[in-house]
Amino acid sequence: MSKVSETTLEIDLRALEHNFRYLKSKLGAETKLLAVVKAFAYGSDMVSVSKKLEGLGVDYFAVAYVKEGVLLRDAGIRTPILVLHPQAVNFDTLIERFLEPSLYSPRILKEFLKVAEAKNQKKYPVHIKFNTGLNRLGFWENDVDWILKHLNGTNAIKIKSIFSHLAASEDENEKDFSLKQIKSFKKSSSELAEKIGYQPIRHMLNTSGILNYTEAQFEMVRSGIGLYGYANDAQIDSELKPVASLKSIISQIHKIEPNESVGYNRAYKSDGYRVIATLPLGHADGIGRHYGGGNTMVLLNGKLVPIIGNVCMDMIMIDVTGADCKEGDEVIIFGGNHSAEDFANSAQTISYEILTAISQRVTRKIKE
Known part of the structure; x- marks a missing residue:
């Protein structure tokens, strides 16, 4: 599977067809x-x-x-x-x-x-x-x-x-x-x-x-x-396939010392030596400020890592301490096993909101 080189929303039309046929199977013939x-x-x-x-x-x-x-x-x-x-x-x-x-x-x-x-x-x-x-x-x-x-x-x-x-x-x-x-x-x-x-x-x-x-x-x-790909029901969700996956990359990695801050208003302060990565997307792309603060996870090389500090207009920062990663690596914001529902729940909102919020400036990639 090819990796993204910029923030990209992948749209899987095969998943769409699966969901369409699943829903049709629940309907009467007419x-x-x-x-x-x-x-x-x-x-x-x-x-x-x-x-x-x-x-x-x-x-x-x-x-x-x-x-x-x-x-x-x-x-x-x-x-x-x-x-x-x-x-x-x-x-x-x-x-x-x-x-x-x-x-x-x-x-x-x-x-x-x-x-x-x-x-x-x-x-x-x-x-x-x-x-x-x-x-x-x-x-x-x-x-x-x-x-x-x-x-x-x-x-x-x-x-x-x-x-x-x-x-x-x-x-x-x-x-x-x-x-x-x-x-x-x-x-x-x-x-x-x-x-x-x-x-x-x-x-x-x-x-x-x-x-x-x-x-x-x-x-x-x-x-x-x-x-x-979502049904407001965990059991039914397992029968459906998410159509959209939001992916980005690591732009830069910083190593910071204890008590250093990250981002606007110094909203995050390190409790020790930490490794921080910056991604090129933010609230102008649909990732609202309520996703910051350490409660919302993204997927990096198979490991869930938190978004820290305040989400910026064009950037978010994640704590990658202990993760095997480098600049240019792909990060899954949501998609696949880390669904939009999982992502949204961490900020006490719903999949509808995060899906529809993704800005039109984010590159779309159609997968047949």
Whole structure:
């Protein structure tokens, strides 16, 4: 295996395919799979990941914002793309690029309907989101008649799907709440479908929902973090393969004496003779200051060593005392057996955050 010569995020498309097929194996034969590729495909590479998934036959993509959908269309992606959090100012572009909006509030529905009618659209596909307890975006149960009132008399738009989002699908202690959400969604989606006279696609389950609430698969499910190798469950994580590995190199090694300090604010002070290595990445690359202080480990030639002191904008320092290493050696920040989940847990955060935080200035290397 070749070693990196600079800070690099390796993206393993073989691992992506493995995860895709694993998740598909958990679905009913007719259940569609929507791949969530927002935030640069969870910090990896949106275009490469989407092209791979399109080739594997994914049914839908989801992005957060219109500009992300435009990026995919410009790259030649033709699979339907749901925009989860569109803003009215971008509706013209959304229609021009044939992206499909989530209509999540009275204001957004009315604004989109106005633009669609002005552009003489016929049955433009839209997605109606219901809020069943996450309390971020979505219509309420009692908004069904309001929605119908604004759909009657126009053929500019057509409901392609009805969806919602579980708040705690990975938490067994919140199972009653999740079941309550599913019940609410069934009620709202059934009422809306009955009144419009046809059954749109329904989808509610995220990755943890796919694994924990198979009875609520409906016509489609959504997966984000699971495609990238994580499932919020240690047992399932062992069945998945992390797609992204962040690697760097040792730029310089210092030998310091007792009571010497390292980095800004002298946040680290040695308790004896120590060997310190500097790596070329920092909080501008997504490694926040909360990863400093000695609690977070990186992997150096098979040995876990701590990040010490304060993380700098472009550098971190690690304690390599006792490690067999030299300048230019590769260091694995996360990847493989030292997962992003392990790395994130040490700073009391989650894999989603570290994965999506990796700066676009970090070199991406696609592995087929």
